[in-house]
Every structure is written in structure tokens, then in C-alpha cells.
Amino acid sequence: MRRRHAINRAVEVSCWTAALLAVAVLAIVLVSIALKGAGEINLDFLTQNTSSFGVGGIGNALVGTGILIGLAALMAIPVGILIAIYTSEFAGRRSGFVIRYVLDILNGVPTIITGIFVFALLVVGHQQSGWAGAVGLAIVMLPLVARSCHEVLALVPGHVKEAGLALGASRWRTTLSVTVPTALSGMITGALLAVARAVGETAPLLLVTSIYPDLLVTDPSQPLPNVTVTIFRYSETPDPVKHAQAWGAAFILILFVLALSIVARSLSARMRRRLGAAR
Amino acid sequence: MDYEPSDVTVVDRKDEITSRIPRPAEAPAPASPPQQSSETPASGLERMHATRHIRLEDLHAYYGSNHAVKGVNLSFEPGKVTAIIGPSGCGKSTMVRCVNRMHEEIPGARSQGRVLLDDVDLRGPGVDVVAVRRFVGMVFQKANPFPTMSIFDNVAAGLRFTGTPRDEITDRVNAALEAAGLWDEVEGRLSEPGMSLSGGQQQRLCIARALAVEPAVLLMDEPCSALDPVATLKIEELIGQLKQRVTIAVVTHNMQQAGRVADTTAFMLSGELVEVGPTEKMFTNPDDERTEQYVTGKFG
Numbered sequence: 291m292r293r294r295h296a297i298n299r300a301v302e303v304s305c306w307t308a309a310l311l312a313v314a315v316l317a318i319v320l321v322s323i324a325l326k327g328a329g330e331i332n333l334d335f336l337t338q339n340t341s342s343f344g345v346g347g348i349g350n351a352l353v354g355t356g357i358l359i360g361l362a363a364l365m366a367i368p369v370g371i372l373i374a375i376y377t378s379e380f381a382g383r384r385s386g387f388v389i390r391y392v393l394d395i396l397n398g399v400p401t402i403i404t405g406i407f408v409f410a411l412l413v414v415g416h417q418q419s420g421w422a423g424a425v426g427l428a429i430v431m432l433p434l435v436a437r438s439c440h441e442v443l444a445l446v447p448g449h450v451k452e453a454g455l456a457l458g459a460s461r462w463r464t465t466l467s468v469t470v471p472t473a474l475s476g477m478i479t480g481a482l483l484a485v486a487r488a489v490g491e492t493a494p495l496l497l498v499t500s501i502y503p504d505l506l507v508t509d510p511s512q513p514l515p516n517v518t519v520t521i522f523r524y525s526e527t528p529d530p531v532k533h534a535q536a537w538g539a540a541f542i543l544i545l546f547v548l549a550l551s552i553v554a555r556s557l558s559a560r561m562r563r564r565l566g567a568a569r
Numbered sequence: 570m571d572y573e574p575s576d577v578t579v580v581d582r583k584d585e586i587t588s589r590i591p592r593p594a595e596a597p598a599p600a601s602p603p604q605q606s607s608e609t610p611a612s613g614l615e616r617m618h619a620t621r622h623i624r625l626e627d628l629h630a631y632y633g634s635n636h637a638v639k640g641v642n643l644s645f646e647p648g649k650v651t652a653i654i655g656p657s658g659c660g661k662s663t664m665v666r667c668v669n670r671m672h673e674e675i676p677g678a679r680s681q682g683r684v685l686l687d688d689v690d691l692r693g694p695g696v697d698v699v700a701v702r703r704f705v706g707m708v709f710q711k712a713n714p715f716p717t718m719s720i721f722d723n724v725a726a727g728l729r730f731t732g733t734p735r736d737e738i739t740d741r742v743n744a745a746l747e748a749a750g751l752w753d754e755v756e757g758r759l760s761e762p763g764m765s766l767s768g769g770q771q772q773r774l775c776i777a778r779a780l781a782v783e784p785a786v787l788l789m790d791e792p793c794s795a796l797d798p799v800a801t802l803k804i805e806e807l808i809g810q811l812k813q814r815v816t817i818a819v820v821t822h823n824m825q826q827a828g829r830v831a832d833t834t835a836f837m838l839s840g841e842l843v844e845v846g847p848t849e850k851m852f853t854n855p856d857d858e859r860t861e862q863y864v865t866g867k868f869g
Contacts, residue, residue, distance in 0.1 A: 383676065453713040453775070456671055457727040458702040458782065467726070471717040564716050564764070 320548075323541050330538025340504045340520055345531060348539050350506040354420070354514035358499070359489050361424035361510060362431055366488075367481050370435025374477075377436070378443035379451075379465050390440065397433035404429050405494035413498050420510030426494030431484040438480025442473040442561065472564070479558040486550040490543060492518040517543055621647045621686070621785035621816045623668060623705075628682035630663045630672055637663045639840040640682070645786065650808055650817045652831030652848065654824055656868070660840040661820045665788045668818070669705040670698050686785065703731055706779035706815075710791040712771035714763030714778075720746075721759040723774055727782040741781055748814070749777035750807050769800025776807065786816045793826065805830050824864055828852055836860045 338347030373393070377386045404426055412422040446469050454464030470477070495516055500523075502513040517539055524536035623645040630638035638660040645651045653661040666672040667680045670691065684691045691701045714723045724742040733741065742759075746752040751773045755766070763774055772792060779787060789808070793801040808817060808830045821827050827834050828848060835845040836857075844857040855861050862868055 447713070449709055449711050449713040450716065452671065452674070452709065453715065453778075454726075454730075455674060456669060456702055456707040456709075457730055457778065458699050459727075459730040460699055463730060467730070468715050468717075472715070474717075 320544065323537060323544055326534070327537035327539075327541025330534050331541065335535070335538055336542075339506060340515055342504060342527075343529075346504070346535075348517060348520055348535070348542070350504070350515045351517045351520040351539070352542070353506060353508065354499075354502070355489065355516040355518070357508060357510060358420060358423045358427060358495070358514055358516055359485060361420070362427035362488055363481070363485055365424065365428035366431035366435055366484065370432050370481075370484070371439050371477065373432075373436040374439030374443055375465060375470070378440045379461065379469065390437065393433040393436050396429070397437065400493075401426075401430055401491055402493040402497075405497040408494060409497040418499050418501055418513040420499055420507075420512065420514035423495050423499035423514060423516070424510065426498055427488040427491055430491055430494065431488045434484035434487060435481055438483065439473075439477045442476030442480065442558075443469060445476065446472045473561065475557040475564075476561040479554040479561070482550050482554040482557075486547045486554070489550075490518060490547060492522060495519050496522065623786055623816060623818070624683075624685040625664070625668070626683040626685065628664065628667055628680065628684065630660070630667050630680040631678065632663075632675065633677045637840055638667065638680070641837075641842045643835055643842055643845060645816050645818045646833065647816050648813060649832040650812050650819060650830050651833045651835060652827035653818065653820045653835045653837060654822070654827050654863075655837035655843075656863070657822065659837045661837045662790050664837070665707075665790060665818055665820055667692075668786070668788055669702050669707055671702075671707065673698075703727075703782055704784055705786045705788060706782065706784035708772070708775050708779055708787065708789045708792045711795050712768060712775050714766075714771050714774050716762075716764055718763055719760045720755050720763050720766070720774060723763040724777045724781050727778060731782060733782075741783075742777075745777040745781035748780050748811065749773045750803065750810075751777055767800070769796050769803060772796060772800070772804060773807065776804070776811075780811070780815070784815060786818070787811070789817065789819045791820055791822065794822065801826070824852070836863060838863070 334345070335347040336352065337349040338345070339350045340346055340348060373389065377389050381389065408422050408426040408429070412419070412425060450472060451464055451469055454468040455461070459467060496519055499513045499516065500519045502515045504515075507514055521536045521539045521543070524532040524539070527533070625641050625643045628638055628641045628643075629636065641664055643651075643664075653665065655661050663672060667682075668684055668691070672678050672680055680692070682692070686701075686704060690696070691705070715726060718726065721742055724745050725738050728738050728741060743752065746755060751770060754770060755761075755774075763771065766774060772795075776787075776792075793804050796804065805826065808819065811817060812832075819827070819830060831848045833845065834848040834851040836843045836851065836855075836859075838859055844851065844855055844860045846855070851860060852864050855864065
């Protein structure tokens with residue numbers, strides 16, 4: 291009896307410790323980036339172009355990352371949602387399973403491989419470009435969007451979909467008018483988390499959109515300056531000013547990702563409440 | 570607000586069923602063609618009767634290799650409530666789901682036999698399931714309002730699916746809410762979410778939603794099994810009021826409920842129809858021994 295109690299206690303404590311460790315890692319990362327990076331943030335840093343020497347900023351990199359993410363989202367989100375609608379509402383048991391399995395594998399592909407693939411496909415024989423970077427990020431986002439949207443569409447209770455069918459709505463009409471609206475906030479959550487994941491990707495961009503001028507570039511057929519490659523470049527220089535700026539850029543990046551995650555979570559909480567009532 | 574459909578509506582509906590549901594070549598011509606002339610002194614009600622008789626002929630239903638309904642012959646008479654009773658798993662829900670062809674939505678499920686709405690086989694080749702479900706409405710065991718829609722939009726949903734002109738929708742939604750006995754409770758808050766209603770109100774909202782498209786037949790699959798006794802009583806009263814407007818079939822595992830609401834009761838066991846007859850006779854003096862054992866609580 292006493293022994294069982296001791297084991298119980300030990301397991302409980304180790305679980306607690308492990309959980310605490312995860313929280314601690316996140317806290318240390320956030321705090322150290324904030325300590326080293328927050329001081330760098332000022333209007334000049336956010337608006338000036340990148341520079342190889344002197345102070346400069348990350349203004350053009352922020353714009354470039356925005357364009358890259360925007361283009362990638364435009365490619366990945368519609369396709370991902372269509373895949374999710376197919377796998378959750380229309381596919382047979384077997385084809386749905388195969389597609390989801392393929393998506394899981396795609397999700398597991400190291401992003402440097404994705405980068406090499408896009409490099410071979412779009413850069414070799416041409417040049418680096420924003421388009422190539424956006425395609426690379428879209429490939430990273432696609433399985434995340436498709437899988438998370440599949441999960442939330444599958445959460446919509448069958449009896450709600452049945453109600454649509456029994457009212458004389460066709461399958462696609464039921465999907466568009468009943469299932470998708472019910473799952474919408476969850477689907478937005480999935481899309482936002484995919485954006486949050488892609489915005490921090492470096493490997494694909496390093497290969498396909500990393501040789502750019504320290505200027506504002508908005509044409510995606512040219513290599514676009516971007517935040518992650520800028521962090522990488524700045525941290526590789528011997529200049530302590532640039533090191534500090536790399537921390538500053540990292541701070542901006544992590545704030546953005548954090549904000550997206552919080553918005554995404556609150557949306558998905560909303561959807562769960564709604565579905566909880568429908569169950 | 571008068572729920573009774575106008576004569577014109579009835580004529581339109583008859584046109585629709587004949588145009589949208591192709592008649593199988595071998596089907597006999599209608600014995601008595603439905604009156605289509607608006608001069609006939611018959612009331613709209615009787616006209617409705619002309620297009621709302623359901624007859625199942627040798628209906629079989631399967632889930633994969635599981636033979637769930639084994640050759641049922643049964644009629645749902647206009648103006649009457651037919652209750653289908655039987656123990657869990659006897660195939661009663663499956664049988665009614667064959668009528669509006671919801672059964673075939675389940676992967677691996679299939680059925681054979683004839684389901685006649687008057688003289689039209691709803692399972693016939695080339696029949697549009699969307700049209701079938703416009704004529705055969707359904708209310709489910711669990712109230713299932715659309716979670717994202719307001720009270721109004723829930724009732725309007727079927728009308729929008731079927732392309733009802735915008736200017737008719739408000740009147741028909743209000744009439745359907747009235748017919749479902751919900752109008753007094755929701756008047757003035759039609760824009761609130763359907764999910765904000767109580768369980769019993771949600772189920773009546775679902776009934777209103779089904780009635781809004783003016784079906785000829787209403788299938789109710791254990792409509793009260795998730796409700797408290799007060800809400801159940803309200804739905805039962807509603808069934809009594811609605812039977813003049815729409816042919817009703819109620820699946821129930823509650824024999825007292827069948828006794829309270831049904832004119833005709835059918836007893837199913839292991840996928841077979843054991844006996845069907847006037848409710849009173851079924852509960853007091855059934856022909857089949859198994860029926861007697863079931864209604865007296867010896868099994869089930």
C-alpha cells in the first residue's frame with residue numbers, strides 16, 4: 291500500500307516536472323529574446339532598409355516576408371481547404387485515408403528538402419525569386435491547412451449534416467451552407483497556425499530567395515528580402531550591431547507568431563463552445 | 570397566420586412532383602388524377618391528401634451484409650399518424666429512413682423494393698433525391714438546429730435550399746413557426762441563435778424547419794426520446810394538430826407515446842413487420858402473439 295502510494299507520487303512528480311520543463315523552455319526563449327531584442331525596436335529599425343554596414347533596419351525584410359506569406363497563403367489555403375472538404379465530406383474511407391496519410395508524410399518532409407525541390411524546380415535555369423519562396427512556403431503550409439481543416443470539418447456532428455441533407459440540400463450545398471460555416475472559426479485557426487509556422491521558415495527561403503539587395507523590393511519575380519534570412523545573415527556577421535539587430539528581428543518574429551497563436555486559439559475555443567452546444 | 574397552403578400552391582406542387590420525379594415507364598396511370606382545377610369545390614386540404622399517401626412494397630434494407638429490413642409492406646395514410654414500434658435494432662428507424670432515402674447516405678447501405686408516394690416510386694431510376702426530400706420531411710431523434718444560424722434562418726434554410734423567392738420567405742417562416750407552436754415563444758427574438766432555445770423548443774424549431782418547405786409527409790424518428798415529459802407532451806399535441814396537414818409517421822420505442830399519438834400502429838421485430846392495425850386494437854387485442862407479448866412488456 292505504501293509502495294503503491296510512493297510510485298503514484300513519483301509518477302505524478304515526474305509528469306509535473308516534464309510539463310514544467312516545457313513551459314520553462316518557452317519562457318526562457320521568450321525572455322532571452324525579449325531582453326536582447328526589445329531594446330532594438332524603434333521606428334527606424336522597423337522602417338529602414340537592411341544594410342551590410344552601419345545601423346539600418348528591417349523594413350524591406352518585413353515587407354518582403356509579408357508578400358511571401360501572403361502569396362503562399364493564397365496558394366496553400368484555398369487548395370488546403372478544398373482537400374479537407376474532399377477528405378472529410380466526399381472521399382470514400384480508403385481514398386480519404388490515403389490522402390491524409392500522404393499529407394502527414396508531406397508534413398514530415400524536412401523543409402530543407404522542400405527548399406532543394408523548389409530550387410531545382412523554379413530556380414535552376416532561372417534565378418531566385420519571391421515566387422519560388424512563396425511556393426516553398428505554400429508546400430510547408432498545405433498539409434497543415436488540409437489536416438487541421440479536415441479535423442474541424444470532421445468535428446461537425448453527423449446529425450447536423452443529416453439535417454441539411456434531409457431538407458433537400460445536395461451534398462455540396464450542405465457542405466457549403468451548413469458544415470463549413472459551423473467549422474469556419476476552426477478552419478481559420480488552422481490557416482492562422484499554418485501561417486505562423488510558415489512565417490518562421492528559413493530553410494526553403496535560404497535556397498530560393500536569399501540573394502537580395504538592401505532595398506525595398508515588391509516584385510515577386512525578383513528575390514524578396516525577408517525576415518528569417520535577414521536574421522540568419524545578421525547573425526553570421528562579425529558586427530555586434532548586426533547581432534543586436536538579429537535579436538531585434540527575432541523578437542518581432544516571435545511576437546507575430548505568438549499573437550497569431552493566441553488569436554487562433556481563441557477562435558478555436560469559440561468553435562468548440564458552439565459545437566459543444568450542438569452535440 | 571394561416572398555414573394552409575393555397576390552392577395555387579397545391580397545383581404548383583403537383584406539377585413539380587411530376588416534372589422533377591420521373592415516372593417509371595411501367596408504373597400504372599394514377600387511379601384518380603389529382604384535381605388540378607381550382608374551380609373544384611374541394612378544399613385545399615383534400616387536394617393535399619391526393620398527393621401524400623406513402624406505400625412501402627416489399628422493402629428491404631441492408632447495411633453491408635446485415636439485412637436490417639426484411640420485406641416490409643406498409644402504408645402511411647393521409648390524415649393519420651402511423652406509429653412504428655419495436656425493440657431497439659428492429660429496423661424501424663432504417664425503414665423510415667428508406668422513405669426519404671437518407672438510408673443510402675450511409676456508406677455500404679443499400680435498399681430494394683418500392684416506396685410509393687401516391688403512384689410515384691421514390692426509389693425509381695433517375696428520381697432526384699433532392700426532390701424526394703422536399704416532399705418527405707424528417708425530424709430526428711436529437712434536435713439538430715444548424716449551429717451557426719438564427720431561429721429565423723434555421724426555418725428559412727430549407728426554403729433557401731430550394732430556391733423559394735425571397736419575398737415569400739418571411740411569411741412562410743412565420744407560418745411554419747406558428748404551425749410548430751413556437752411562434753409565441755420566439756416572436757421578437759427571431760435573430761437569436763437557434764441553439765439558444767431549450768431542448769424542447771429546439772425540437773419544435775426542427776419541426777418548423779421541416780414544415781416550412783410544406784412536405785407531403787413528415788417522418789419523425791424518435792422525436793421525443795431526448796426530451797423531458799413536458800416538452801414531450803407539447804410535441805405529442807403538435808403531432809395531433811399537424812396530422813390534418815401532413816401525413817405523419819412516428820418511430821418510437823415508447824409504447825405509451827404510440828398509444829397517445831397514433832391512429833395506426835405497426836409493430837416490427839428483427840427487421841420484419843409483425844403486425845399493423847388500429848392503435849387501440851394493437852394494444853388491446855392484437856392478432857399476433859408476439860405483438861401481445863411486446864405491448865404487455867414481456868420483452869423489449
